Amino acid sequence: MIMSYNEKGQNIMAHTKRARKARLRGQRTSFAPSRSIDPITTARIEFALSTLAARGKLKGSRTKRLSARVDPGLIKAARAKTGLGNDSELVNAALAVLAAPDDFGPWFAAQAGRLPKDFELEL
Secondary structure (H helix, E strand, O other): OOOOHHHHHHHHHHHHHHHHHHHHOOOOOOOOOOOOOOHHHHHHHHHHHHHHHHOOOOOOOOOOOOOOOOOHHHHHHHHHHHOOOOHHHHHHHHHHHHHOOOOHHHHHHHOOOOOOOOOOOOO
């Protein structure tokens, strides 16, 4: 289907308008990577977002505006690993992973002394 410049512009404007209305209603797009990505990274992001949501840390709407200067190489590497092309999604994913609780340290410390004294690791 060939569209004229005017039709393309109207189509883009309609999509933008729908997206803006969805944001104003507080609807949020789900974490949807644009291409195949690292499954461990995907799991970490999904776990972080679901944990923060379950603990009531997420407000459900994106109303806070953030501006920062970031190394372009860092953005490129993060996009390659996550598959996220949208800057807002990328920043939300990074902040979620950083803010999510990490219980590994306390769990690991609690494991001290769990092995018998005569345990030997055979190589």
